[in-house]
Amino acid sequence: MDAELREFAVDLAAPLETASGTIERREGVLLRVSEVAAAGVGEATPLPGWTESPATCRDRLDAAKRRLNDDDPAAALEAVEGAPAARHAVHLALADLRARQDGVPLYRYLGSVGRVERVPVNATIGVGSPDEVAAAAQGAVDRGFRCLKLKVGSGAVAEDTERVAAVREALPRGVALRTDANGAWDREQASEALRAFADSDVEYVEQPLDSDDLSGHADLRRESPGVGVALDESLRTASIDDVLEADAADVVVLKPMVLGGLDRARRAALRARRAGVAPVVTTTVDAVVARTGAIHLAASIPGIEPCGLATADRLAEDLAPDPAPVESGDIAVPQDDGLGTDGPWSGGVDA
Ligand SMILES: O=C(O)CCC(=O)c1ccccc1C(=O)O
Numbered sequence: 001m002d003a004e005l006r007e008f009a010v011d012l013a014a015p016l017e018t019a020s021g022t023i024e025r026r027e028g029v030l031l032r033v034s035e036v037a038a039a040g041v042g043e044a045t046p047l048p049g050w051t052e053s054p055a056t057c058r059d060r061l062d063a064a065k066r067r068l069n070d071d072d073p074a075a076a077l078e079a080v081e082g083a084p085a086a087r088h089a090v091h092l093a094l095a096d097l098r099a100r101q102d103g104v105p106l107y108r109y110l111g112s113v114g115r116v117e118r119v120p121v122n123a124t125i126g127v128g129s130p131d132e133v134a135a136a137a138q139g140a141v142d143r144g145f146r147c148l149k150l151k152v153g154s155g156a157v158a159e160d161t162e163r164v165a166a167v168r169e170a171l172p173r174g175v176a177l178r179t180d181a182n183g184a185w186d187r188e189q190a191s192e193a194l195r196a197f198a199d200s201d202v203e204y205v206e207q208p209l210d211s212d213d214l215s216g217h218a219d220l221r222r223e224s225p226g227v228g229v230a231l232d233e234s235l236r237t238a239s240i241d242d243v244l245e246a247d248a249a250d251v252v253v254l255k256p257m258v259l260g261g262l263d264r265a266r267r268a269a270l271r272a273r274r275a276g277v278a279p280v281v282t283t284t285v286d287a288v289v290a291r292t293g294a295i296h297l298a299a300s301i302p303g304i305e306p307c308g309l310a311t312a313d314r315l316a317e318d319l320a321p322d323p324a325p326v327e328s329g330d331i332a333v334p335q336d337d338g339l340g341t342d343g344p345w346s347g348g349v350d351a
């Protein structure tokens with residue numbers, strides 16, 4: 001087996017605000033593994049505050065590359081244990097290679113039994129005035145989205161309530177509305193927001209409270225049953241079992257780059273589902289290889305809820321053409337063998 005690493009950087013089209021800072025650019029490492037007749041590609045795009053540091057990621061990938069060149073994939077996976085972005089890359093490259101060798105699309109290799117054509121996705125709407133976010137929501141509906149996610153928590157709860165109401169007002173019946181607070185609120189603000197958002201038929205609030213506060217989220221669920229609670233940042237440190245044990249979520253937001261690979265994210269999704277908690281798959285705004293991997297993961301989970309995978313247009317540039325573009329609020333799942341992209345290796349040309 002031959003392994004090769006290649007660093008990359010892609011700029012975002014517009015900065016993205018999150019709990020742990022503003023993201024303007026994504027930098028990572030691609031891994032390509034090849035055998036005589038097939039190759040697989042993986043991506044590690046570490047995100048400070050969410051995964052290991054870029055330096056640790058690179059060190060672990062260098063170690064994994066040596067194991068892969070020694071034909072020892074199990075040792076390569078051990079070398080990236082505890083470094084989720086690096087492990088994501090190694091697992092994805094190997095899974096893509098094996099899926100291609102088996103002659104099945106990656107989502108089938110991951111465990112789906114039937115053909116899956118499409119995955120529903122949400123449009124994500126950033127911060128703005130009530131008029132601005134309502135216009136953005138209208139635009140997303142015009143493009144065919146049936147599920148919207150609105151960023152909240154950057155100002156007073158009363159302002160968010162106004163924004164959420166303006167968006168709901170602009171939406172036709174049947175369009176789902178979610179929000180993401182990125183851990184901005186204390187318990188009192190979160191209670192106030194959930195009570196107010198119920199009037200606008202908000203499906204859920206992502207990460208209303210600090211990521212460590214599992215019991216606070218459980219309390220919030222009990223006292224405000226009208227609006228769901230989703231956990232995202234909490235899964236950086238809490239295991240899915242911790243979350244389920246604490247009764248802390250109606251929905252879990254699964255980012256494979258943070259959870260250490262598609263296999264681990266899938267196991268978490270199925271475990272959540274069995275406990276009556278809905279899984280949603282998103283990315284950390286990754287490049288085409290990891291984003292497409294996350295799409296296959298979502299496709300491998302039967303009846304998946306709308307996912308936060310419509311992030312391609314957040315990038316100003318990408319490493320290769322998008323094999324899974326958004327069409328009317330759905331992503332068409334690639335049906336070629338494996339992942340469906342070679343990233344910058346497409347066409348056998350070294351970029
Ligand atoms: O989930 C989505 O809709 C898009 C992805 C997204 O919002 C995100 C991207 C990178 C880091 C954090 C987050 C987040 O969910 O807050």
Ligand SMILES: [Mg+2]
Nearest residue numbers: 180206232253
């Ligand atoms: Mg989130």
